[in-house]
Amino acid sequence: MDFSLNLKQEAKLILTQEMKTSMNILQMSSSKLREYIEKEAVVNPAIEINYSSKSSFKSNSDEYISPLEFMSKEETLFDILEEQIRYLKISAKLREICIFIINNLDSKGYLAMGKLEIKKLLKLSTKSLNEAFNIIYSLEPVGVGAENLKDCLKIQLRYKQIDDEVLFLLIDNHLEDIANQNFELISSKLSITKDEILDYLKLIRTLSPIPSRGYIVNDSTNYIVPEAKIEINDGTLVFKINEEAIPKINLNSSYINSNEANKNSIYTAINIIKCLEKRYQTLSKILEILLVKQRDFFFFGSNFLKSLILKDIAKELGLHESTISRAIKDKYLETPQGIISFKSLFISDSTSIIIKILLEEFINNEDKNSPYSDEKLASLLRERNFKIARRTVAKYREELGFPSTRERRKTKI
Structure with missing residues (x-):
């Protein structure tokens, strides 16, 4: 019989509650963090919230919304729309614009900001804006991305390949008259009979005035809030953290000095304040490096992105790679090149950008x-000293939104 005692030593990382809080706060977007702080203030009397009365940071829109902020076990309307976009063979840039648009839909599925505002924020050409919205209008449920009810109905009609000028005039100018059954006025204005009006009305009733109906949506409209603004001042890049996006929190002195004060509540409040400061410092340090590493991008655009991976930033800051990953998760920047995600500044090989340009x-x-053909394109690239396989050319071509050789010949693109 063996009565020997075998000792097994295991190394385990035990995360304290403080560490968990710090990690969670670091990876939250501004919108999600604001929500978290407000919920904590409700249950913890030691926390006192001070909202900024005036923001010097905000862009032309007051706020932005992102379905990325909505953590739901069930698939939301925004998840469904994003999934459809990711399966489309369109350029990476066009896909980014489309995702930004659906991130800015309200609970009905309508646009929460005007097209011109989107065009200005993202620094788009009219052609790029129209291309993006044509894609949005092709998604299910049809009608999302509309600016108003009239627009929503017409999008659905065009999707059904109905392009009736009289019907569109009826929608543009006489929806209220239809509701009031003022058929004589409509008949006079549009030179159509009552029966024709009723036929049009029957068709309109097949359309959905609320595209999001039947889908899970978030009740509130939370926008993508840029974590920081990067600007060019006198030829120099500078950044400013968007502190106004997150309410300031202090210790509630009245509660702390009262007989009802609870040590755990006070300790939790102090820890949250420390974690918020740490989040600010980490984002600032990352931005300082990004301004140096991706300087040419901020001045000249996406064609000038340099190779950069999370490990590079982590090494310079003496932090773990996972910390950098959490810090940039679901976060956006307002830059001279428009609103972009932190993640878009990280690419493993900038050679692919040059190849795509060619x-x-x-x-x-x-x-x-x-x-x-893809083989011919690969040959042309080899002449420029880029050794690349035909299948890789096909992959890059699809990412750029160009169809196959046969389709390009057919559509004359």
């Missing part, structure tokens, strides 16, 4: 009657 140039200048 591919776009080759395809745009090709003979439309005899477009290049």
Whole structure:
């Protein structure tokens, strides 16, 4: 019989509650963090919230909303729309614009900000804006992205390939008259009979005035709030953390000095304040490095992004890679190149950007009657000293939104 005692030593990392709080606060977006702070203030009397009465940071829109902020076990309307976009063969830039748009829908599925505002914020051309909205209008449920009820109804009609000028005039100018059954006025204005009006009305009733109906949505409209603004001042890049996005919290002195004061509540409040300060410091340090590493991007655009991975930043700051990952999770920046995600500044190999620029140039200048095959494109790239396989060319071509050789010949793109 063996009565020997075997000792097994295990190394375990035990996360304290303070560490968990710090990690959670670091990875929260501003919108999510604001919600977290407000909920904590309700249950913890030691926390006192001070809202900023005036913001010097805000852009042309007061706030932004992102479905990325909505943590739900069930799939929301925004999740469904994003999934559809990710399956489309469109350029990465166009996909980013589309995701921004659906992140700015209200609870009905309508746009929460005007098209011109989106165009200005993202620094888009009219062509790019129209391309993005044409994609949005093709998504299910049809009607999302509309600016108002009239727009919503017409989007659904066009989707059904109904392009009736009289019907559109009826929607644009006489919806209220229809509701009041003022058929004589409509008949006079549009030169149509009552029966024709009733036929149109029957068709309109098949449309949905609220595209989000039947889908899970969040009741409130929370926008993508940029964590910081990056600007060019006298040829120098500077950044400012968006402190106004998060309410300031202090210890409630009245509660602390009262007989009802609870040590645990006070300790929790102090810990949250420390974690918020740490979050601010971490974001500031990351931004300082990004301004140096991706300087050319901020001045000249996405074609000038440099190779950069999380490990590079982590090494410079003496932090773990997972800490950097949490710090940039679901966070956005307002930059001279428009509103972008933190993550978009991290790419493993900038060579792919140069290759995509060349591919776009080759395809745009090709003979439309005899477009290049993927093999030919690979050959052209090899002539520029880029050794690349045909299948990789096909992948990059699809990411740029260009169809196959046969389809390009057919559509004359």
